[in-house]
Amino acid sequence: MDSESCICDEEDKQKEAGDTISTLGMFFSPLGFDAVQYILIKLTGSLFGANLALYCLAAFFFGLYFIFSGYDPITEIRNIILSIYNDKIKHYFKR
Numbered sequence: 001m002d003s004e005s006c007i008c009d010e011e012d013k014q015k016e017a018g019d020t021i022s023t024l025g026m027f028f029s030p031l032g033f034d035a036v037q038y039i040l041i042k043l044t045g046s047l048f049g050a051n052l053a054l055y056c057l058a059a060f061f062f063g064l065y066f067i068f069s070g071y072d073p074i075t076e077i078r079n080i081i082l083s084i085y086n087d088k089i090k091h092y093f094k095r
Contacts, residue, residue, distance in 0.1 A: 018069035025061030 027033065033054075040050035066073060 014068050014070070018065050018067075018071075021061050021068060022065040025058050025065060 037050050037054065040053050041047055044050050044053065065071075
């Protein structure tokens, strides 16, 4: 096996891991998974504790997704803001 195909296999595995982690992050998001929430309420004794646990778990998996997928959300948000600035705000003040 040559080194180039090995690199592609590693990238594919990382993308697949990123997709799996993203799916888990969406599953643990406390936006409708009542069974998990009910169990956590029973374990923690409060709704706040259950929600906090689910939000932390979702944030953890989304963080792992960004790491494994190579996607940089900060750069993307910066590019969107700069695009809006260059397209709309700069042209508005040139008048």
